[in-house]
Amino acid sequence: MTGQPAARPVSAELERLVGLSIVPRRHYGRWVAAAIILLLFAWVVKAFAEGQIAWKVVGQFLTAPAILNGLVNTVIMTACAMALGIVLGVLFAIMYMSPNPVLRGSALFYIWFFRGTPLLLQLLLWFNLALVFPRIGIPGLIEFRTIDVITPFVATLLGLGMNQGAYTAEVVRSGILSVEVGQTEAAKSIGMTRLTTLRRIILPQAMRVIIPPVGNEFISMVKLTSIASVIQYSEILRNAQTIYYANARVIELLIVAAIWYLAVVTLLQIGQFFLERYFSRGRGERRARHKASPGNGAGGQP
């Protein structure tokens, strides 16, 4: 090495440098920014604390029966509409990828229609289905008055679920496409049928790609249920409105609703975290944890 001899004369200087203490760089800009943000935050908190909000009323209505009832309806609707959306999404994603032109065409039509029209319009269409078909059922076998069948619950479920299915179909399709062909070939080579391959090999791996966007849509759905108030489905926002029409505590009741929405969404986010971790097994993200955990048989790394 040529550097060695040249370095020798300055070794005393180097010794001195090594002895000095290290002072980290000061980020003055960041400190100023942080101070401004804290000030703004304090100002907003103060404004709300002194504003025309009766926090007592908020506390009082937080657990009012009508609000809790609305909360339950919101949660039930979110779960049902997402379940319908995911089932339809998987079904239409598979139809979309079918070589059969009729299956593929109907999936394309479904996605085109339900993604292409406003959700509010779809809800109103379902709710007013009786105007088109006064009676529905299997002719000569069983028949109902449409108005009895399409309750606000059913109309909301169909509207939200069918709309969600159109979006989820695309998410599921991208998830399935993300799994390499080699996985399918290996599944075939051990004698799996197409359906078993999809269920055991493709979908579990596609889930890794599907979960983050579906989690996102789950959270959207919690809030989307609020538009069902226009067709008299008594979810939490509609019940809050009903109360403030009577007592004029508008902001207080909106805050009550906001608190509950945030609570539900927070729970969902926690759930999503664990689901993501489960479906990323064998994909590196869990690798460190897996190796670190004691007592699993993977011990003997060579």
Place this chain on the structure above:
Amino acid sequence: MTGRPPPIVVAHQVTKRFNSVRALNGVSLSIDPGMVQCIIGPSGSGKSTFLRCLNQIEKIDGGAILIDGELIGYRQVGNALRALSDAEIARQRLATGMVFQRFNLFHHMTALENIIEGPVTVLRRPRREAIAEAMDLLARVGLTDKRDSYPIEMSGGQQQRVAIARALAMRPRIMLFDEPTSALDPELVGEVLAVMRDLARSGMTMIVVTHELGFAREVAQDVVFMDRGEIVEQGPPSQVLLNPQHGRTREFISAVLT
């Protein structure tokens, strides 16, 4: 007639086209049970395609393939050949085990789960039994301590050995190897070839597409050289590898050896 058993694989005039490219052009080959058949040839010669036709990952356009005396992919109905259903093809695939160039282990399953997946899900065997057998197979490929490792946590050579165990767990009559060492680092090739040698000694019928001429010379009873979708030369390794008759074979072998 001698006392020779009937061949376990018969391919007759097999053709396969990818759009306008003729990948297989009238390939005929017959393989006796217990035999190790190596197939060599330059890339694009159709050797992998031929292997993939044998377990119906690719569908043939012409000719016929019989495995264990059974026509694969079709059933004769009157004067026509009718394509088999998905379930029937899946059943026919049980006769062959396949080992892929890129291993293709199921990423979301541990080594053990990969091996028992077929026996449990396809053959509906009791889980406990499948696990016991899988542990024997893991021991056979020397990976007992990897039972709970995911593919990503294993080296290429280890993954390929698990893939061999996964194929063996289905108790196939024939093992197909599609360039099993081509994706491996040079120092990992040996461990996979050792497992394959051991398997050949046990009397398994093996069809091996490979560039490992040393392996072919040592283990194969018969070597086929393919080029441009056709079998150019066939014979015992001492002939095809050491004393090739055709110019194209000679060219290929000298290119691989240098």
